[in-house]
């Protein structure tokens with residue numbers, strides 16, 4: 067088994083920055099990511115894209131190369147294509163790489179597993195041709211594959227970014243069906259002071275919007291009653307806007323209404339999570355260093371609460387500094403000296419969030435889906451089924467497992483967990499914290515018996531080392 | 532580049548032969564398998580065990596498990612694999628192969 071001072075899970079901005087900071091101060095780091103190349107979601111494949119694709123993706127994307135360069139430190143072992151499925155016994159991290167399971171041990175663990183797109187259960191969202199908007203963007207970043215006849219549905223800055231990238235690629239979306247309304251923007255007005263501290267962010271957003279408008283992409287805001295039509299694949303999006311029903315034919319539907327922390331790894335080791343009303347999701351309990359109540363475990367970046375890439379980068383460095391101090395590699399004084407400006411920058415960059423969260427709230431229809439809408443994609447459980455469980459006395463998602471299989475499929479609730487909590491909370495008139503979330507047990511990614519057998523065969527040799 | 536396919540490839544890359552459900556396909560070597568299948572016009576990767584509903588890639592980041600395909604009797608996520616010459620890809624049988632989500 068490999069031994070490191072720090073194991074970092076996730077090679078996005080948070081994990082890459084944490085690894086570089088830790089290694090620079092003398093720690094040995096194992097950085098594990100299930101993707102074949104570093105970058106995380108925002109900088110995916112940044113070292114591999116060609117110039118035309120880089121131009122389409124923009125400058126903010128290209129600057130990720132600074133972070134991937136930071137991984138060229140002798141103290142960092144980057145295990146690529148490593149799917150982490152268990153973290154145990156302070157700490158053994160188990161993962162699968164190329165069909166073989168293996169383990170690394172470490173004194174500290176930094177979880178930098180990023181975000182997932184918020185589940186968006188709408189009628190027809192399981193049809194082939196319906197993807198998350200982020201998935202559409204991954205196709206472009208990683209493979210240079212473009213959705214040529216797509217409608218974007220939802221809300222938020224990332225929806226505009228992806229629409230603008232599609233415009234630049236020469237395949238503008240057929241339409242933007244947006245779910246936020248003018249009232250949301252008015253409500254966001256009270257957070258405008260904070261937004262001004264992050265004015266750069268707003269200016270970027272307005273530029274994206276200008277590109278979308280210049281390309282004459284039709285925009286429909288405050289859209290309701292959204293349905294994706296199709297028999298064996300997506301064929302059209304229908305919705306209501308300003309009292310009229312619209313139908314837009316398309317081949318691809320890209321859904322997005324924000325991102326939420328990917329909490330699977332943290333939950334699997336019983337890091338407590340609390341409901342965040344502003345971001346409308348659960349976030350792990352962490353202090354200013356990203357330290358969790360589970361000793362030795364830190365969480366940095368979007369998996370600790372949504373802040374975006376630059377916040378994630380600072381957070382990775384901040385957690386690394388604290389871990390370095392705990393391991394005796396830097397003094398508390400050095401830790402504080404190095405962390406002060408990072409903490410200040412992080413707070414400044416986070417200041418724009420309340421404005422964005424209010425101006426682009428989650429789509430109401432998807433937060434409270436109609437009875438007939440599938441909520442759990444894996445086990446094909448409908449919203450009405452979950453409401454029925456509530457009528458029979460079911461109070462929380464784990465109890466719901468006794469009634470049906472919601473959250474028990476291979477995705478382990480990644481795309482239904484928040485919906486199940488929301489529906490049960492509404493039906494029982496309880497808050498999300500009282501309703502709770504699915505209990506996540508390892509393995510957090512499926513591991514086959516064959517992969518496990520390979521690991522156990524290699525254990526005696528490891529023990530002899 | 533054909534305009535009637537839902538997905539277009541920006542660049543032409545060297546391809547290798549694979550089969551999908553018995554159909555011969557030429558896919559770009561080393562590229563993401565789910566992306567390559569989509570660009571080749573494959574939309575339905577599998578059918579669900581419960582109702583037989585068609586599914587295709589949804590998240591492209593290993594989280595949703597809707598892109599499951601079967602290679603050598605093992606059910607795997609196409610979005611987490613790369614194209615290699617000679618892959619024999621099947622739509623997974625309803626029960627699934629050597630795949631153990633629990």
Ligand SMILES: Cc1cc2nc3c(=O)[nH]c(=O)nc-3n(C[C@H](O)[C@H](O)[C@H](O)COP(=O)(O)OP(=O)(O)OC[C@H]3O[C@@H](n4cnc5c(N)ncnc54)[C@H](O)[C@@H]3O)c2cc1C
Nearest residue numbers: 076078079080099100106107108150179180200367368375
């Ligand atoms: C699909 C998607 C696209 C996005 N695109 C953009 C964008 O273009 N611009 C932007 O500003 N923001 C984007 N975001 C928001 C994004 O979350 C942040 O900007 C930024 O990527 C967060 O950085 P991070 O380091 O916290 O996490 P990420 O960059 O998400 O990195 C997390 C990494 O952890 C890895 N990981 C997770 N679980 C495991 C596991 N069990 N085993 C091994 N590895 C694991 C993942 O493979 C991933 O590489 C996107 C988010 C998503 C979900």
Ligand code: FES
Nearest residue numbers: 591595596598610
């Ligand atoms: S498309 Fe979601 S796991 Fe592959």
